Amino acid sequence: MKKIWLSVALASSSLFLTACNDDHDDTSVIVIDDGIPKYDISQPLVVTPENYTLSNMTAVAGQSVKMTYKMLGVNGSEVQATSLLFTPKTAPPITGWPIVVWAHGTTGVADVCAPSKAPLNIYIKGMIDQLLAAGYVVVAPDYEGLGEPSENEAHPFLNLQSAAFSITDAVVAARNYLGNQAAKQWMAVGHSQGGHAALGAAQYASRAQLDYKGTIAVAPASNLAAILIVGEEQAAQETDLESKISTFAMLDTYTALITAGLRNKNPSLTYQQVFKSPTDEIAALADTECSDVLSESLVAAMGQYAAGNGWSLDAYPRTQSNFLSLPEVSQFLSKDSQPLQVKVNQPVIIYQGGADAVVPKDATDLLLSGVAAKQSSIQYHADATWDHGTAYVLNIPNIVKDVQSLMPIQ
Template sequence: MRISRIAATSLTVAAAALSLAPAASAQPSEAAGTVVGVESLPAAATLPGSASAERLLYRSTTAGDQPTTTSAAVYFPAGEAPQGGWPVIAWAHGTVGLGDNCAYSVAGPAAVERDWAYLGTWLNQGYAIVAADYAGLGGPGEHPYLNGVAEAHNVVDAVKAATERYSSLSNSWAVVGQSQGAGAAVFTARYATEFGGPNLDYRGGVGTGVPAYIEDVIQLAGPGMPPIALSSHLTAYVLYILSGLRTTYPDLDIDGLLTDTGRTWLDRAQTACIGPLGDELAAAKPSIGSMFARPLSSISDVHGLLAHYMGLPESGYDRPLFLGQGLRDTDVVTPETLRYAAVLQANAQPVTFHTYPTDHDGTVNASLVDSVPFVRALFD
C-alpha cells in the first residue's frame, strides 16, 4: 500500500485510551457482540458524507479464543431507513499498524483518499457501514496481525453490536475488505454463519488484494535470506506478522529467533503505525536476513503452524464470495492470489473472481464496477 501518514493527536489518543478503560474491565461473561460503550468518533475517523457516525465499544474474541473488548466505527447514510432497516456493509480495513493510536476508529484509514472514496460508494448505495477495529487496536492487549479467526470474530461481533444498538439497522449484512482486511473478509465469509448465530442474516463477501498463501513465503524468513531490497511496507508487514505470531503463540519465543537488530525493529513495530514505520524502514534499509539469528523453519512444523494461523480457508463457504485482484499488485503475492482463486473454483466454492490491470491500491475502487452489482444481488 502506498499510503499517506496518519497521525492522531495526543489528545485524541489519550481520550480513546481513557474511553476504553472502563470497557476493558467488563466481565468476561458478557456475550460476544455486547455493547459496553458508545462515544463520538474523532474527525479523522468520520466518513465524509455520513449522516451520522459513532464509535462502539463491544465484547469480542482475540488470540487463543480469549474474551476482549474492542471497537468499531458505524456510519449511516442520509435519509430515512428503508423498511426493515439499512442493510449493513461490514468493512474490514487494511493494515494501519499495531499501536492503539493507529486504530481505525481513532485515526481513520491509512489510505485516506482511496478508502473514503470506496466507503462513500457503499454509503451512497444505501448501506450503513460497520468498520471493526481488530482486537488489540485501540483496546486492551496486542493485535494478533493476520490471525484470521480472531479477525473474523471481531468483524462479526461488530455487526452484532451495531444491530443490537441501532434499531435502524437491518440484520442482513455483507462483508467487504482490502489487503489485511481482504484476508479478514475471507475468514469472515467462511465463519460468518457459524459466528453470527440465528439473529444475523449473512449474505456474502468481497475481498480485494487478498493476501493468499503468505505462509508459503514467510516460512522462508531467516538469516540466510539474500539482502534483496524490499519495499519498506513489505518489510513492515514481515515485522507485523512476527508480532502477531508472538501475540498468538507466546511459547514460540519469537524474540529468541531474532538478532538485536530484529528485536529493536520488532519492538518499534509494536507501537508504530504503517506510515511512520514505513518511512523509518525506508531510511534505515534493514534487510530481513539481518533481523534473524535463526530461521523461522527452526520452529517445528512451522508451515503447519503458519497455515493454521493465517492460511485462508479453501472450502466451507455457504454464501457467495467475490475476489478482485490487481495484476500489478506487488503488496501481496499476486500469483498466489490467482492460485487461491483457482483452488476455490476447483473445490466448487461459490466464488466470483475478477482481475484488473491495476496495482494494490488501484484495485479497491476499480473493482466497484463489478462488486457493487454483486453485493446488490446478494440483498435482492
C-alpha cells in the same frame, strides 16, 4: 513461475504441518452445529457510542459514531473492541438497513494504529459515501487489539479467526445499537489484510446468527509462507539496490507484524528467535509503532549498512535462517492464517492485480486452486495492469455494484 509457487507451497505445507495441532480448547462459549462458537456475549455494547468527527461525514451520514463493545478474542475470552459505524441519511426500509462491513488493510498491531483514531482515507471515504447513498449501514471494525488502550493486547495480525470474529461481533454490536433500524442481512468487503478478514468472515459467518449474503475481497492476503519464501528469492536476485531494500523491508515488516501478533498467544516467543541482531530491535518497534514507521526504519537501517559496505547488502543481518520452522510460526502460516480452507456457503467475489508486489497474483491463483475454493461460488476478476492499490481504487464503483447485486435493498 507458477511451478515455483506450487512447489514452494507444497514444500512449506509439509514442513509446517509437522508442527500443527488442533489446539482449539475454548470451553467458555457455546459451540453448536458447525463447531463455530455462536455469539453469546452478555454485554455486547459496554460504552455509549461516541461521535466520530475525524472525517466529515455529515453530508452523507445520518450518524457517524465509534462503538466500544465486547468481542470474543483469540485467547477465548471476551475483550473490548472498537468499530466505526455510519448510517444513511435516508429512513430505513421496513426491514431495516442492510449492513456492509469494511475490513481495512494493514496499519500495524499497536493500539495507536487503529483506523478509528485517524481520518478516513480519501478512497475509503468515497466508497463509504457511495454505500451510504445507496442505503447501506457501514461498519468498520478496528480488529481485535486495536483501538483499546486499556487492553494490554497486541492485534493478532492475520489470524483468520480473530479477524472473522472482529467482523461478526462488530455486526452484532451494530444491530444491538441500531435496533430494528438494521436488517439481518449483511456482507463483508475488504482489501489486502481486509480481504483476508472478509474471507474469514465468510468462513465464520454463522457466529453472528444473521443472514450473510457474501464477500468481496480485493488482493486478499493468503499463502503467507509462499509469499515470504518466493519474495526472498526474488529480492536476492534483484540487481537494483533500492528495489532490493524495498522488497526486503516489506518482507521484514510483515514478518515483524506476524511476530508481534503471535506474541499475543505465545508470550515466550521473542523477536530474537525470528530476527538477527540488531534487526530484532527494529522489528520490536512493531509493538509501539505503525507499519509505515516500522518499514521506514527497516529501509533506513539497510540503506545505512549498504552505504558503509560498498553499496551491498551482503551479510546484512535480517531474519534467522530457521524462523519459519518455529512451532508458533509454522502453526500460524500453515493453518491459523490461511483462508478458504473450507467451502464457504455464500458468493465470493475477488479482485486481483497482476502487477501487485504485495499480494502477488500467483498467491491468489494458488489460493483459488484449492479444493475448498473450487467447491465454493467464487467470481475472480484479474487484470495485469492493477497493482496492490489500484485493484481496489479502480474497482470501487464495481464493488458498490457487487454489494447491490448480492444484497439488494428490500
